[in-house]
Amino acid sequence: MLEKNLSINFFLKGSKKDSNSRYVYLRVTIDGICKETSISYKWDLTRWNQKSERAIGNKEDAKILNLHLDSIVSKIHQYKLVLMNTDKTLSIEPLMNFIKGNSEEKPRVLVEFQKHNDEMLKLVPREFAPATHKRYVTARSHVAEFIQRKYKRDDFELRELNYEFIVSYEHYLKTVRKCSNNTTIKYISNFHKIVLHAVSKDIIPTDPFKLYKPKKTKLIKLPLTNKELSILENKNFETERLSIVRDVFVFQCYTGLAYIDAFQLKKNNIYCDEHDNYWLKTQRQKTDANIIIPLLPKALEIVKKYENHPDCSKHNQVLPVRSNQKMNEYLKEISFLCNISELNTHKARRTFGSTVTLANGVPIHVVKEMLGHASVKQTEEYALTEQQAINSEMNILKQKLTDKEQKNSKNTKSNLDEFVNYIGKLDLDKEKLSILTEFINKLV
Numbered sequence: 001m002l003e004k005n006l007s008i009n010f011f012l013k014g015s016k017k018d019s020n021s022r023y024v025y026l027r028v029t030i031d032g033i034c035k036e037t038s039i040s041y042k043w044d045l046t047r048w049n050q051k052s053e054r055a056i057g058n059k060e061d062a063k064i065l066n067l068h069l070d071s072i073v074s075k076i077h078q079y080k081l082v083l084m085n086t087d088k089t090l091s092i093e094p095l096m097n098f099i100k101g102n103s104e105e106k107p108r109v110l111v112e113f114q115k116h117n118d119e120m121l122k123l124v125p126r127e128f129a130p131a132t133h134k135r136y137v138t139a140r141s142h143v144a145e146f147i148q149r150k151y152k153r154d155d156f157e158l159r160e161l162n163y164e165f166i167v168s169y170e171h172y173l174k175t176v177r178k179c180s181n182n183t184t185i186k187y188i189s190n191f192h193k194i195v196l197h198a199v200s201k202d203i204i205p206t207d208p209f210k211l212y213k214p215k216k217t218k219l220i221k222l223p224l225t226n227k228e229l230s231i232l233e234n235k236n237f238e239t240e241r242l243s244i245v246r247d248v249f250v251f252q253c254y255t256g257l258a259y260i261d262a263f264q265l266k267k268n269n270i271y272c273d274e275h276d277n278y279w280l281k282t283q284r285q286k287t288d289a290n291i292i293i294p295l296l297p298k299a300l301e302i303v304k305k306y307e308n309h310p311d312c313s314k315h316n317q318v319l320p321v322r323s324n325q326k327m328n329e330y331l332k333e334i335s336f337l338c339n340i341s342e343l344n345t346h347k348a349r350r351t352f353g354s355t356v357t358l359a360n361g362v363p364i365h366v367v368k369e370m371l372g373h374a375s376v377k378q379t380e381e382y383a384l385t386e387q388q389a390i391n392s393e394m395n396i397l398k399q400k401l402t403d404k405e406q407k408n409s410k411n412t413k414s415n416l417d418e419f420v421n422y423i424g425k426l427d428l429d430k431e432k433l434s435i436l437t438e439f440i441n442k443l444v
Contacts, residue, residue: 010053020045035096107203108155113140113194139190146172161208181217223351228340245330252348254299259345260285263321289372353382
């Protein structure tokens with residue numbers, strides 16, 4: 001805090017009609033800006049020394065007034081010292097509020113959370129997806145329910161947050177809200193962002209999360225196998241709604257598009273180059289990454305199938321994509337009818353990254369570009385499952401060992417035949433030749 005020129009003065013002020021009884025006033029001046037306030041004491045003008053700015057005499061009432069004035073001065077200097085230690089600026093309005101006992105309202109958790117959510121909403125959809133804002137709204141409601149349930153309060157001061165609060169909130173999410181470990185960590189991460197904002201704005205001095213070290217549960221998210229994908233592609237459905245949802249899903253399997261990107265895909269996002277190859281060029285909503293994907297025959301077949309569909313013509317869409325909720329609902333029904341592993345819209349993207357591309361030898365850095373990932377590390381999560389990878393590598397090793405064994409066997413037989421021919425040319429008697437032959441057979 002920059003040093004401020006502070007002066008503190010006391011004086012008597014009152015009605016001219018009452019020439020002796022006056023109110024005692026405090027005047028505070030900071031860098032030439034002054035404010036006055038009554039300290040709610042009346043005093044006799046004849047018993048006041050304006051030079052010392054104190055009551056005159058040794059009577060008890062004079063001693064009490066002077067002690068009160070001294071305590072006001074002491075409190076002001078303590079307030080200034082606190083601001084200096086926290087590198088904050090001393091200003092007249094907050095100081096007068098402090099003197100009057102009208103301290104600033106303490107920053108609260110839910111109030112700060114709501115401010116964050118309101119600011120985020122103004123940036124939807126330019127910087128944040130509606131779903132992201134919705135997640136923070138849900139996260140705030142969970143914190144509000146927890147505070148009410150555990151502390152029987154409507155809100156909680158940010159400065160009161162501690163490690164115990166966080167651990168208790170984690171327990172609440174897992175037990176009362178029945179959230180999985182990873183979902184719990186996501187909600188706590190949303191809450192942590194609000195706390196970090198409070199730390200950066202000097203609302204609280206330290207991060208109460210610094211000792212909280214959660215561990216995510218590693219989930220095995222399997223893609224569709226080649227067999228499952230084939231079953232899905234060739235299945236005939238009695239209802240059009242299931243056929244459409246299946247086709248959209250399969251299109252995602254051969255392009256790697258996330259649900260929202262398939263939903264927003266327009267006809268002008270697909271073009272044909274001079275070699276009659278069709279390409280898909282768009283921008284991922286989640287990361288704004290530009291992606292260019294060559295359309296495989298199966299994906300192109302689906303595009304042409306729906307090019308004259310009424311919904312596609314009306315909205316200039318490539319495919320008649322339903323809402324994400326309906327897609328996932330119908331995909332569960334489809335997986336049951338096909339007797340394959342459970343489907344959801346994101347499983348198609350994983351199938352493209354694993355079964356369709358990486359499993360067929362497409363380099364991982366190429367897959368990274370088509371998926372719109374920021375790093376290869378992200379793409380590695382879409383790679384072959386451990387069992388598939390081990391099986392593939394061991395088959396390669398098995399073939400190498402077999403080839404090596406056959407080569408060694410062939411070389412050994414050739415060398416042995418040569419050696420036998422050489423021995424036959426030597427002038428050995430029958431006994432020695434018999435012994436040598438027996439020895440050679442044992443070696444073989």
